[in-house]
Amino acid sequence: MPELPEVETTVRGLARYLHGERIARVSVNRADLRRAFPLELAQVLTGATVTALGRRAKYGLIHTDRDVTMVFHLGMSGRWRIEPERIDKHDHLVLETGSGHVLALNDARRFGSVDLVDTGALESWGPFRALGPEPLGEALTARHLARAFAGRAAPIKTLLLDQRIVAGLGNIYVCEALHRARIRPDKAAGRVSRAALERLVPAIRQVLAESIEAGGSTIRDYAQPSGELGYFASAWRVYGREGEACSCGGRVARFVQGGRSTFWCPKCQK
Numbered sequence: 502m503p504e505l506p507e508v509e510t511t512v513r514g515l516a517r518y519l520h521g522e523r524i525a526r527v528s529v530n531r532a533d534l535r536r537a538f539p540l541e542l543a544q545v546l547t548g549a550t551v552t553a554l555g556r557r558a559k560y561g562l563i564h565t566d567r568d569v570t571m572v573f574h575l576g577m578s579g580r581w582r583i584e585p586e587r588i589d590k591h592d593h594l595v596l597e598t599g600s601g602h603v604l605a606l607n608d609a610r611r612f613g614s615v616d617l618v619d620t621g622a623l624e625s626w627g628p629f630r631a632l633g634p635e636p637l638g639e640a641l642t643a644r645h646l647a648r649a650f651a652g653r654a655a656p657i658k659t660l661l662l663d664q665r666i667v668a669g670l671g672n673i674y675v676c677e678a679l680h681r682a683r684i685r686p687d688k689a690a691g692r693v694s695r696a697a698l699e700r701l702v703p704a705i706r707q708v709l710a711e712s713i714e715a716g717g718s719t720i721r722d723y724a725q726p727s728g729e730l731g732y733f734a735s736a737w738r739v740y741g742r743e744g745e746a747c748s749c750g751g752r753v754a755r756f757v758q759g760g761r762s763t764f765w766c767p768k769c770q771k
């Protein structure tokens with residue numbers, strides 16, 4: 502499932518082909534993904550110039566000179582194919598730029614979405630309204646986390662996955678960040694020390710940044726039909742490594758928390 506780093510990598514990859522480009526042709530090849538494509542999608546985007554690309558949580562943003570932003574979500578299996586050799590049946594939306602680049606939004610399971618939102622009203626758009634700060638932005642601080650966690654008995658890992666507290670963090674990244682910050686995933690959030698939170702914020706940024714960098718180096722793979730991007734599994738220190746040695750000499754353990762696997766090291770995470 503595409504996580505924040507995959508979305509960021511996707512947006513950077515798309516920017517190479519779309520930034521400053523006029524969208525010459527738009528083909529909408531079916532009526533819906535998770536929900537219907539906006540009826541006016543092709544009409545609004547055709548002839549528009551892409552002024553910037555961005556990301557909010559796990560949503561990609563394609564801003565245009567029509568004060569409208571195309572917001573996409575990759576769902577479970579979505580990805581953009583760049584210059585595909587031929588359009589396949591899962592290429593549900595195809596953009597062709599004035600200089601002839603072809604970009605296809607491919608989504609076999611169709612859990613993704615595409616919306617048109619007034620650029621000026623993005624922050625108040627339904628799915629964005631309640632989102633917490635971006636993990637890579639300046640608004641995520643130990644102070645913000647301390648306030649959000651104050652008095653909370655829920656495990657810190659569960660609250661880090663709450664999009665209202667931090668936007669866009671997924672299971673893998675939370676496991677890895679807690680390990681780097683040496684915090685037990687099941688510790689009551691309200692009891693995590695300020696010093697630990699001061700370690701956690703840079704740990705979150707580091708884990709995400711490393712993943713984005715790993716994905717960024719494989720941008721060309723977007724053209725490959727099988728391309729799984731951004732996951733850099735060999736770099737995980739605990740995720741998927743149950744029973745393996747931790748660098749502290751301990752052993753990576755796993756338990757199920759909120760229906761999801763948590764990987765951690767009982768020796769160095771307190």
Ligand SMILES: [Zn+2]
Pocket residue numbers: 747748749750751752766767768769770
């Ligand atoms: Zn350890």
